[in-house]
Amino acid sequence: MRDSRGATSVSAGGLSPTRVARPGRPRSDKVNQAILDATRDLIVEHGFADLHLEHVAARAGVGKSTIYRRWASKEELALELLLALASPHIAIEDTGNTREELTSSVNNAIRGLTRSPFGPVIRALLSHIAVDPALGDPFRATVVQARRTEIAAVIGRGIERGDVRRDVNVDVATELLVGPVYFRLIFGGELDDVFANSVVDTLLQGFARDLPERA
Amino acid sequence: MRDSRGATSVSAGGLSPTRVARPGRPRSDKVNQAILDATRDLIVEHGFADLHLEHVAARAGVGKSTIYRRWASKEELALELLLALASPHIAIEDTGNTREELTSSVNNAIRGLTRSPFGPVIRALLSHIAVDPALGDPFRATVVQARRTEIAAVIGRGIERGDVRRDVNVDVATELLVGPVYFRLIFGGELDDVFANSVVDTLLQGFARDLPERA
DNA sequence: GAGTTACGGTACGTCGCGTATCATAACTCT
DNA sequence: AGAGTTATGATACGCGACGTACCGTAACTC
Numbered sequence A, B: 001m002r003d004s005r006g007a008t009s010v011s012a013g014g015l016s017p018t019r020v021a022r023p024g025r026p027r028s029d030k031v032n033q034a035i036l037d038a039t040r041d042l043i044v045e046h047g048f049a050d051l052h053l054e055h056v057a058a059r060a061g062v063g064k065s066t067i068y069r070r071w072a073s074k075e076e077l078a079l080e081l082l083l084a085l086a087s088p089h090i091a092i093e094d095t096g097n098t099r100e101e102l103t104s105s106v107n108n109a110i111r112g113l114t115r116s117p118f119g120p121v122i123r124a125l126l127s128h129i130a131v132d133p134a135l136g137d138p139f140r141a142t143v144v145q146a147r148r149t150e151i152a153a154v155i156g157r158g159i160e161r162g163d164v165r166r167d168v169n170v171d172v173a174t175e176l177l178v179g180p181v182y183f184r185l186i187f188g189g190e191l192d193d194v195f196a197n198s199v200v201d202t203l204l205q206g207f208a209r210d211l212p213e214r215a
Numbered sequence C: 001g002a003g004t005t006a007c008g009g010t011a012c013g014t015c016g017c018g019t020a021t022c023a024t025a026a027c028t029c030t
Numbered sequence D: 001a002g003a004g005t006t007a008t009g010a011t012a013c014g015c016g017a018c019g020t021a022c023c024g025t026a027a028c029t030c
Helices: A029-046 A053-060 A064-070 A074-086 A098-114 A118-131 A133-160 A170-187 A193-205 B029-046 B053-060 B064-070 B074-086 B098-114 B118-131 B133-160 B170-187 B193-205
Strands: none
Touching: A029 A053, A029 A064, A029 A074, A029 A118, A053 A064, A053 A074, A074 A118, A074 A133, A098 A118, A098 A133, A098 A170, A098 A193, A118 A133, A118 A170, A118 B118, A118 B170, A133 A170, A133 B170, A170 A193, A170 B118, A170 B133, A170 B170, A170 B193, A193 B170, A193 B193, B029 B053, B029 B064, B029 B074, B029 B118, B053 B064, B053 B074, B074 B118, B074 B133, B098 B118, B098 B133, B098 B170, B098 B193, B118 B133, B118 B170, B133 B170, B170 B193
16 A cells, blocks of 8 residues: 555565565564554544544554554545455356346345345445545445455346346346345335345336337 | 534524524624535545645634534535535436436436535545534534435336336335446445436346346 | 524634654564 | 564644624614
């Protein structure tokens, strides 16, 4: 993120797979984790707007300068936290049952938002993701893209099985599956199995009673 | 919001329809509007996190104390602005064409978010709506509820016309129509007519190629 | 006119920002 | 073992915004 020293960055391309063995005292992984943990706790407790690096430092038992040495801003720190929290993810297996896999897609999103620290954190950062490209672009490029790809695979299998229409737009299908979840996250409503099933049922069947006129 | 003096509040129940005629100098509506305008501009320009009441006061040509006399916090001020910006809204007419009305529902959401100051403001406040009940609850109770009711009416007409299945859950239907719009607002993607049509087409037809097994 | 409230402006203490500096700790290389 | 280098926790700094308190003046009711 900030410099090439830490294990934080995408590994600046050293030859050795483990470490480059530079001179001087190495960055402490423990400290790194303590900062991220404290950040997570404070965001969950007080929200992103009231996240203050001085408090993070105090709770992590760390000097303020140690934080600034690794991350240039609150946003960078939050981004790394967000990506770290988003990565543990249950893959959607090929079960042979399209409805089941679609429901899993919706439930995966719900679980991530309700039963893990990822939920409160992304809730606190929604605006910044929507507004600040420095935070939004990397998030879109990794997390959102991965989820899109995964659901695209589900849709693809559904088409192969003959369960799903061939002309379904995969991007729009993803947004129809997951969009309602985020809508409820922001504007209220239960996020549970009943909702997930309701979304999938409605999507599979469609609104139309009879086939609507095409074009 | 803060006290019972201003025309701002929901009218503390005076007998006269116009004014209660209290002693002293009355609150200036001009000043009120100037503050809201300045707030809108600054949120759009710099985002909510960088909204500073001292700047609002300066741009509105107003004393800082005048702002604090009316609103207790940045959030309260932002809420009133949000509600004011959300209220101008094009109703969805009964055109007799269900597909057309559904598309209008989606396009209404898109237009509000892309072609009016409401878009940048709500984008900046998404997190606060999701996290802070003081801001979220009133917003849900008014704006979100109104939109839900409106779309429910569209669905209802569709059912009467025989275009829409009778057993469609109106809440879920609303979320399926508008959720994808908010998804793209946050996570990126074009918000245009093509998207609106795509959403409606997919929703009317459904994903399923043949009728899926029920239950 | 007297009484009351709102107005713009200014000054105040407090807090977090991001930077700089320090003595010390941890590690590499000779 | 010792020299060189980088990281660490701590502390201090100037800056800007916070929210409050106080002014003299303006606007309105009686």
